[in-house]
Amino acid sequence: MTLHFRNLSIDPDTPVSEWPTEALQTALERGDLDDWRRIGRELSRDPWGRTARQLEEVLTHSRPYGVAEIMESLLDRARGDAEAAERAQVADEVRRAVAGSGLSNAEFASYIGTSSSRLSTYLNGKVIPSATLMVRMRRVADRQRKAA
Template sequence: MALKFRNLTVSPEDPVETWGFEGLLAAIERGDRTHWRRIAEALEADPRGEVAQDLREVLAAVENPAMVALFESIQQQILQEAEAHERAAVATRLQEYVRASGLSRAEFAARLGTSQSRLSTYLSGKVVPSAVLMVRAERIAGTSGNGASRQPATMANASRDNDDQDL
């Protein structure tokens, strides 16, 4: 039997993001694998978005403990995968900063104010550096964060800048 939403202006064929609390609840309680898969896909697209937030509320209202366990498991797995991708993205960006700096890892770590072994944990993604550390790494690399190169600040540059201001 096909899923139908009662008293809603959306239908199961509409994007999951439009279903809201009642639509998600109906899909979980009365839907089938195709509806559940669509919910999982919406979570994958935005693991911390509106569907994820609505789902947390919906699961408190779902009466079937097996469905609650299933969707909590799906949501947890998707969040873990998203975090792994985010950690990898930070590690990749930091690797790019090290390369762009032209410094050895030991020199980069020293300029960053950390040890070479701690830098290795950042570069592997085991540990996520703070935002402050990323800003510092960006500055050391001489980039603006959007891929555009900037000339690293040096004493000669600072002196030349000061001379220009006097003109």
């Protein structure tokens, strides 16, 4: 089945990220597996972007049987995967700051005003430090590098 948009001046082959909300709703209601996969790929690419917000809006008033639940699940998974990747990036940055400082973990923790056990949670990504603590970590690492 080929997807057709009625009363829209956009072609279904246009990237999903450029679809208006009405096109997304049409794809959910009358599209097929290929169309839904394209939407899923866009959600994975940008889980908080325009298409994700449009999907949330559409699903508040249109609940295509079976498709709505799958799309919500895809969005949840895409956001969970993105958050895990972001958490890993923060942990990497913390590890680089500690390593770059030349200090032991205990010394670094003391310099930033926290405990070694709390620093460990930042290093392994279990806990994400606040933005102010990240700034403090960067400052301590930079200061120690310059002093060395």
